[in-house]
Amino acid sequence: AAGVIQSPRHLIKEKRETATLKCYPIPRHDTVYWYQQGPGQDPQFLISFYEKMQSDKGSIPDRFSAQQFSDYHSELNMSSLELGDSALYFCASSLALGQGVFGPGTRLTVL
Amino acid sequence: GESVGLHLPTLSVQEGDNSIINCAYSNSASDYFIWYKQESGKGPQFIIDIRSNMDKRQGQRVTVLLNKTVKHLSLQIAATQPGDSAVYFCAENRNSNSGYALNFGKGTSLLVTP
Known part of the structure; x- marks a missing residue:
């Protein structure tokens, strides 16, 4: 069965650079949830989208923005990167704001 | 330098043997809870869920117990196997009006020895 696809799987950036993470939901899923997981930490909810509209907002920094496109894929844009942004970033997709299936994650390292 | 994560x-x-992993939650209004298994470098994997109108739910080799009085959740794994070694998280639904965005609890690392 098709799963959630995240790209890139690994990303290395310098401080103050920008990064864009992409999430491709399971086919026919219309909801995307984004989470950030620091080393040894629990996942923290960032933001979610349903039918291309923001549905909930968590602890997403102002330096980050996200959107969901007409094909339901979502992108998380991160600017002015800081060392503390180094983490695993997961997205989860679902149908109609349902319980999400998690993707494999993107590991972001900020040097 | 590199930040040090929590132990x-x-x-x-x-x-x-059987394993019991515990979790406490703080929001008495939470109405939905999930247990996830996370292996190193992978995304959380759904194990079992329970709604607040239930006290117990059983799956294959797993049981979740919910005690709303003391806001406590537990995951029981029967006949634990080496493949069960992972970090386990409980999670609660943030806001039932806006889907299944979750608040995760602190994980517990389960190590199964032969």
Whole structure:
């Protein structure tokens, strides 16, 4: 069965650079949830989208923005990167704001 | 320099024994809870869920117990196997009006020894 696809799987950036993470939901899923997981930490909810509209907002920094496109894929844009942004970033997709299936994650390292 | 992450609580069990992993939650209004298994470098994997109108739910080798009085959740794994070694998280639904965005609890690392 098709799963959630995240790209890139690994990303290395310098401080103050920008990064864009992409999430491709399971086919026919219309909801995307984004989470950030620091080393040894629990996942923290960032933001979610349903039918291309923001549905909930968590602890997403102002330096980050996200959107969901007409094909339901979502992108998380991160600017002015800081060392503390180094983490695993997961997205989860679902149908109609349902319980999400998690993707494999993107590991972001900020040097 | 590199930040140091928190040391996770660790539960070490022998293969074949039963495991019990506990979780406390703070929001008495939470109406939905999930247990996830996370292997190193992978995304959280759904194990079992329970709604607040239930006290117990059973799956294959797993049971979740919910005690709303003390806001406590537990995951029981029967006949633990080496493949069960992972970090386990409980999670609660943030806001039932806006889907299934979750608040995760602190993980517990389960180590199964032969």
